[in-house]
Amino acid sequence: MTTKIWYTYDDIHRVIKSLAEKIQASGVKYDAMIAIGGGGFIPARILRCFLDIPIYAVTTAYYDSEYEGKTTEEVKKVQWLDPVPDVLSGKNVLVVDEVDDSRVTLEFVLKELAKEDFGTIGVAVLHEKIKNKVGQLPEGMPYFSGITVEDWWINYPWDAEELDEHNRLAAIGPH
Numbered sequence: 001m002t003t004k005i006w007y008t009y010d011d012i013h014r015v016i017k018s019l020a021e022k023i024q025a026s027g028v029k030y031d032a033m034i035a036i037g038g039g040g041f042i043p044a045r046i047l048r049c050f051l052d053i054p055i056y057a058v059t060t061a062y063y064d065s066e067y068e069g070k071t072t073e074e075v076k077k078v079q080w081l082d083p084v085p086d087v088l089s090g091k092n093v094l095v096v097d098e099v100d101d102s103r104v105t106l107e108f109v110l111k112e113l114a115k116e117d118f119g120t121i122g123v124a125v126l127h128e129k130i131k132n133k134v135g136q137l138p139e140g141m142p143y144f145s146g147i148t149v150e151d152w153w154i155n156y157p158w159d160a161e162e163l164d165e166h167n168r169l170a171a172i173g174p175h
């Protein structure tokens with residue numbers, strides 16, 4: 001069975017503080033965040049506490065798609081910045097998501113955003129899973145992660161239907 005790990009809201013907030021410090025130390029001043037929903041929404045909002053820049057959002061989801069009789073999963077847009085607001089023209093934007101897992105979603109989103117007229121596009125994730133990646137980040141793109149983690153299944157507090165139980169499991173540690 002895959003090992004699972006539970007993070008509390010406190011864990012998340014602390015990781016985001018250290019993520020913000022890395023972003024600030026990079027010397028690039030980001031003008032706005034683009035959160036990738038759903039997982040990037042709460043991280044972006046907490047990150048705003050440290051970076052104090054506005055949050056825009058795009059949302060993707062995996063859908064089944066039929067190709068030559070085979071069903072595969074494909075990332076699609078649920079909601080997009082369509083068109084990208086004029087105020088973001090030439091601006092540095094930081095794309096925010098909760099986890100860097102296979103990079104399939106990240107690659108999709110970053111390729112789409114690269115078609116637009118931004119300045120620097122950076123990417124910030126809370127948890128960078130150490131594993132072989134399927135998707136790729138554009139060469140040279142600024143990349144920040146709060147912490148690197150094992151290739152375990154992460155349970156996030158915002159998915160918890162019973163928060164006390166979630167926190168109890170978090171206190172036990174990975175299992």
Ligand code: G4P
Pocket residue numbers: 036037038039040060061062097098099100101102103104105106107135152153154155156159
């Ligand atoms: P990546 O490009 O950011 O690496 O994402 P990838 O396509 O590999 O991720 C597929 C989906 O699986 C994403 O959800 C991602 O949040 C979720 N995911 C990957 N690893 C974990 C994990 O350890 N724990 C949890 N809880 N989720 C994980 P999504 O399709 O974007 O859905 P949403 O929940 O963000 O709306």
Ligand code: MG
Pocket residue numbers: 036037038039040097098105
């Ligand atoms: Mg997501």
